[in-house]
Amino acid sequence: MRVAEQQAQAEAERLAHRVFFYDLLHRLRREPNGLLPFHVVSRLRPKGEHYLGMRPIEVDKIIGSVDRYDDFDAQFLPKEPYTVERWTRLRTAQLEGVELPPIQVYKVGETYFVKDGNHRVALAKAENQTYIDAEVIELEVPVALEPGDTLKDVILKGEYAEFLNRTKLDQLRPGHEEIRFSVPGRYDKLLEHIRTRQYFKGLEEKRSVSWEEAVADWYDTLYLPTVREIREQGILQNFPGRTEADLYLWVMDHRYYLSQAQGHAVGAEEATASYRERFAKGPLGRFLEGVSRFFRRLSLQPGG
Structure with missing residues (x-):
């Protein structure tokens, strides 16, 4: 087994303990521990979108995913065996010097939803990375989302967006x-x-x-x-x-x-x-x- 692969597997084991701890903590606090699904953004009544191009974005502002929201916890860490396995392979490649491609995201207010590159985000989160390169598409919404928003917040802001639309x-x-x-x-x-x-x-x-x-x-x-x-x-x-x-x-x-x-x-x-x-x-x-x-x-x- 390669040295990089051994190190990645050891990190993956520590990561699993970290995910378990976060999940237990959320259960004790009775707080949700999942990513926001991108489809809830429709509640905000987007008025359009435009392409912002390639730029570094703050990892902590990534709060959801287009189609892999069930595979990661609220910290965007892998919680399923196959996601951990994929994470381990990416970490191995990273340790061996492979440059990972930029991710693709939708920008909604001050937050981001991953369109492509969920495991790369999980890797950045696990490594406490501050920024990650991303191809950004911004959605125009009347009520912006913010980091830390929960599904309840999205529902409330969606109702507010509808109120603004009607008034x-x-x-x-x-x-x-x-x-x-x-x-x-x-x-x-x-x-x-x-x-x-x-x-x-x-x-x-x-x-x-x-x-x-x-x-x-x-x-x-x-x-x-x-x-x-x-x-x-x-x-x-x-x-x-x-x-x-x-x-x-x-x-x-x-x-x-x-x-x-x-x-x-x-x-x-x-x-x-x-x-x-x-x-x-x-x-x-x-x-x-x-x-x-x-x-x-x-x-x-x-x-x-």
Whole structure:
């Protein structure tokens, strides 16, 4: 047996122990331990692609594969016997001075998905290589992926991409504050808010209000001011794992449900007071007072 082959096999055995440890750690933490499949990118509604050519890319930003995502773990290390065998052959060739060809990847936001060269990436990962040469095709997506994103993150960002597609908020308000939720299925609630705003604005002004105007008005007069109140009161720190958009819905929904329970329209002050009684003093109470002031100002505006 050649010296290079012996060394590669020894490294492969150590690698197997490393993969086992990572898998055990993920199981204990109840975290996913797999690559992202490229097909989930369709959730982000890509608008096109263009060729970037050959360039070095950061190995740590490679988070998925086009068709070999089941063969490697989340660290892009081989977890199946045949992938380990292929890795060992590549490592042997590398030790013998063979120059490995560049890989091919799709760039999605700040991340990459391997089109060709999965085992070469696994080799680079195992060797703690910082960069790897790649032929890059970039996909244009309205919501970018980032290193560390999980399948749940892709689902949430996919819903956000669909929301932007339906509202055109990114076109109506370029540079708008990102609207991110911590759980799926919440953007439909925002669409309901916009439709409601469109209906009542039409009644108030006795005219037809376009969808685009309703989107912009909802963002300018409801969403953004509420989020600013959340920031000013520093309330988000009291809700670990939640987002500003989560709290926006929480404030708006509480007002609605109180109205339903009491059989009459509940104002912002009354809705806020009910929460103040429940949570007493502290940051939450100050936040709710700020929200109350915001809605009070809103109600004093013409048509409010």
